[in-house]
Amino acid sequence: MRKIEKTPYEFYLYINGNIIVQRYFNIKGYNPNALRSMEIREMIDDIDTMIQNDFKKKTEDYLYTYYNPYDVQLESDIQRTNIFEVEDFFDIEVKVNDKTAIIKRFSGNVYPPKVRYSTNIRELIPDIIYRIQDTLSQKKYEMSYGELAL
Numbered sequence: 001m002r003k004i005e006k007t008p009y010e011f012y013l014y015i016n017g018n019i020i021v022q023r024y025f026n027i028k029g030y031n032p033n034a035l036r037s038m039e040i041r042e043m044i045d046d047i048d049t050m051i052q053n054d055f056k057k058k059t060e061d062y063l064y065t066y067y068n069p070y071d072v073q074l075e076s077d078i079q080r081t082n083i084f085e086v087e088d089f090f091d092i093e094v095k096v097n098d099k100t101a102i103i104k105r106f107s108g109n110v111y112p113p114k115v116r117y118s119t120n121i122r123e124l125i126p127d128i129i130y131r132i133q134d135t136l137s138q139k140k141y142e143m144s145y146g147e148l149a150l
Helices: 032-036 038-065 122-136 145-149
Strands: 009-015 018-025 089-096 099-107
Touching: 009 122, 018 122, 032 038, 032 122, 038 089, 038 099, 038 122
Parallel strands: none
Antiparallel strands: 009 018, 009 089, 089 099
16 A cells, blocks of 8 residues: 655635635755745745736626626715625635745735635646745745844
8 A cells, every 4th residue: 555645835825714725736955944035925925916916807807797888877876885894815825844834815805706706726826836836945045034133
């Protein structure tokens, strides 16, 4: 019987604490110093930008689908609501050996419910995993602010 090894690196995307995406992967030449570098912060910011740009594109497609230039909308027809009354949060998390290496949160309320509740980032996954692997396997890093004080 073959022994199955658990892959030590994980990527997660959550909405309100519920897992949307979970991927396991390997990193060749992993450098543990990466966890305290400025590059890991830049990496999570890049992944956040990739996901939010995808949401923006899907929002534009969704809104254009239902746009009717001949439908006149009166001010009295517009329902004003506070979209942040009940907020939906997306969390992007990278784990190394079952410990959170970095996590970032953003609000999903700026996107229509149809977009945020039917999240599909399959086409982004290879780029996200590559970005994580590239960052965590670099040989040289900038020191983080915490290390500068030591």
